[in-house]
Amino acid sequence: xxxxxQLGSHVSVSEGALVLLRCNYSSSVPPYLFWYVQYPNQGLQxxxxxxxxxxxxxxxxxxxxxxxxxxxxxxxxxxSAHMSDAAEYFCAVSDLRGGADGxxxxxxxxxxxxx
Amino acid sequence: xxxxxxxxxxxVTETGTPVTLRCHQTENHxxxxxxxxxxxxxxxxxxxxxxxxxxxxxxxxxxxSVSRSKTEDFLLTLESATSSQTSVYFCAISESGTENSPLHxxxxxxxxxx
Numbered sequence: 001x002x003x004x005x006q007l008g009s010h011v012s013v014s015e016g017a018l019v020l021l022r023c024n025y026s027s028s029v030p031p032y033l034f035w036y037v038q039y040p041n042q043g044l045q046x047x048x049x050x051x052x053x054x055x056x057x058x059x060x061x062x063x064x065x066x067x068x069x070x071x072x073x074x075x076x077x078x079x080s081a082h083m084s085d086a087a088e089y090f091c092a093v094s095d096l097r098g099g100a101d102g103x104x105x106x107x108x109x110x111x112x113x114x115x
Numbered sequence: 116x117x118x119x120x121x122x123x124x125x126x127v128t129e130t131g132t133p134v135t136l137r138c139h140q141t142e143n144h145x146x147x148x149x150x151x152x153x154x155x156x157x158x159x160x161x162x163x164x165x166x167x168x169x170x171x172x173x174x175x176x177x178x179x180s181v182s183r184s185k186t187e188d189f190l191l192t193l194e195s196a197t198s199s200q201t202s203v204y205f206c207a208i209s210e211s212g213t214e215n216s217p218l219h220x221x222x223x224x225x226x227x228x229x
Contacts, residue, residue, distance in 0.1 A: 046219070
């Protein structure tokens with residue numbers, strides 16, 4: 001089964017600093033990978049997805065992620081953090097059995113933005 | 116935003132009582148999912164549906180049942196609620212159900228079992 005590991009349950013950065021949220025996947029074949037964001041008392045919103053078309057994927061709100069097969073990683077970055085980026089972020093992978101049985105999620109990283 | 120409505124948004128119930136959560140979609144998507152979210156566990160799949168009356172179990176299905184009699188509605192039932200089922204429950208939908216198809220989520224139902 002596919003799985004993802006998010007390193008760091010909490011990440012704190014200063015406003016204007018680089019945001020780096022880490023995600024590593026386990027798979028013997030290139031998977032489909034996703035990043036979601038969750039604001040308080042809301043559902044998950046898709047930030048971006050990797051589907052093998054390009055290794056650098058740009059998403060909404062200035063976020064991007066790079067797929068690195070050699071490192072089995074799909075880290076999420078943003079050059080300059082804003083206070084509005086404070087939220088919970090989830091990395092997810094699609095099961096290669098066809099995807100109909102949904103996504104497998106990491107445990108999440110809570111991003112804290114310091115003023 | 117995807118047209119997904121979960122009801123109720125909040126519920127408090129007692130141990131041993133049955134509870135039904137509803138997910139309603141206006142997108143006419145074939146695939147629907149129920150996840151639960153717990154601190155330190157992320158989201159875990161409970162059940163999913165790939166069409167009317169077609170459902171299957173997910174990772175944490177014990178103690179839960181589902182029904183889908185119409186494309187737009189997917190119901191999650193806790194037959195006899197336990198404190199371990201206190202959680203936030205999310206419904207999600209997918210247009211194609213393929214491996215590169217993202218899920219779109221509702222705003223969740225916060226369930227407390229006392």
